Amino acid sequence: MAETTLFLNALETAFPPDFITRERSELIEYGKDWTKNFAPDPLCVAFPRTTEDVSKLLRLCSEYGISVVPSGGRTGLAGGAVAAKKELVVSLKRMTHIGEVDAMARTLRVQAGAITEAIHHHCKPEGLTWPVDFASKGSSQVGGNIATNAGGVNVIRYGLTRQWVLGIQVVTANGDILELNGALEKNNTGIDLRQLFIGSEGTLGIITEATLKLAPLPGEEDVFLFAVPDLVPCSNSLSGPGPRRSPSKRSSFLPTTASRASRNTWAPGLRFPLPPPTTFCSKSNGRSRKVSPKNGSSRSWFPGS
Numbered sequence: 001m002a003e004t005t006l007f008l009n010a011l012e013t014a015f016p017p018d019f020i021t022r023e024r025s026e027l028i029e030y031g032k033d034w035t036k037n038f039a040p041d042p043l044c045v046a047f048p049r050t051t052e053d054v055s056k057l058l059r060l061c062s063e064y065g066i067s068v069v070p071s072g073g074r075t076g077l078a079g080g081a082v083a084a085k086k087e088l089v090v091s092l093k094r095m096t097h098i099g100e101v102d103a104m105a106r107t108l109r110v111q112a113g114a115i116t117e118a119i120h121h122h123c124k125p126e127g128l129t130w131p132v133d134f135a136s137k138g139s140s141q142v143g144g145n146i147a148t149n150a151g152g153v154n155v156i157r158y159g160l161t162r163q164w165v166l167g168i169q170v171v172t173a174n175g176d177i178l179e180l181n182g183a184l185e186k187n188n189t190g191i192d193l194r195q196l197f198i199g200s201e202g203t204l205g206i207i208t209e210a211t212l213k214l215a216p217l218p219g220e221e222d223v224f225l226f227a228v229p230d231l232v233p234c235s236n237s238l239s240g241p242g243p244r245r246s247p248s249k250r251s252s253f254l255p256t257t258a259s260r261a262s263r264n265t266w267a268p269g270l271r272f273p274l275p276p277p278t279t280f281c282s283k284s285n286g287r288s289r290k291v292s293p294k295n296g297s298s299r300s301w302f303p304g305s
């Protein structure tokens, strides 16, 4: 019997019937991400519920030599979650548990399939947030965010995903379960393997749980739209003088051509209120009251500067 048939039989014996699907429409759906350049063609899709399921599954894949593609919210734009060569797709969509917020330690333990935006909603009543945020947050998963070391709209203020992950649980290709770094901020023991896994796009193992670090929710927010002659004043305003961090929470730089294109698509007929050539949009959290950008310089954002 061919190895893949033996593997599928072994899966049937080891797991309940709803654990895998070979339904054509689901193979197509779970075999691709947001990229459109590859035709999905996975062998099957598995839906584990626990870390132990993932461990048992990967042990079988290893035994039968089956390639594995971890799959989160499939919002990636680099083809990382595409399965086009008869791989087994491991979807984390059933591993969505979100634990209780530890408001004192400002931490949260979650399963890797938890949706990014669900975490924001979960932490909000405690006045806290996980500051990883972007347009795909309604579909992307924490595991995918960690695997891609995602940036997003808050990155200038808060940094990358790797700054907001205290510990992770991963399952390696041979089924071993590793706990990396625990939940302590001040942990300097040994080599930090957690950081090796963050951004490794599923190549080193499957992230099954994570302890996230939380930040206080920003208070009142102001939104600014500037017209500036080029990008230099924008980057000046974001870096700021001395060791102070930018008050800017979210920022985007929009050349006139791009803003015109997006207006034509989303708001046809609307006139852009600022002159060309470059526009700069920034959202700040109430600390940047003194705003009087002169001659395209935005140094004057910073209170007291």
Ligand SMILES: Cc1cc2nc3c(=O)[nH]c(=O)nc-3n(C[C@H](O)[C@H](O)[C@H](O)COP(=O)(O)OP(=O)(O)OC[C@H]3O[C@@H](n4cnc5c(N)ncnc54)[C@H](O)[C@@H]3O)c2cc1C
Pocket (backbone or CB within 6 Å): 033, 034, 069, 070, 071, 072, 073, 074, 075, 076, 077, 079, 080, 081, 092, 112, 133, 134, 135, 136, 139, 140, 141, 142, 143, 144, 145, 146, 147, 148, 149, 150, 151, 152, 153, 201, 202, 203, 205, 206, 207, 208
């Ligand atoms: C509209 C839109 C806006 C976006 N904006 C941004 C942005 O501002 N900044 C940014 O960085 N990205 C952005 N992205 C890209 C994407 O949303 C992020 O990379 C996101 O973190 C991917 O998460 P996901 O759960 O969808 O992962 P997927 O696309 O499912 O997977 C991404 C990679 O991670 C691996 N993976 C997924 N889950 C796990 C796991 N549990 N363990 C191990 N490996 C895993 C996959 O195999 C794949 O290699 C955007 C995408 C869209 C569609």
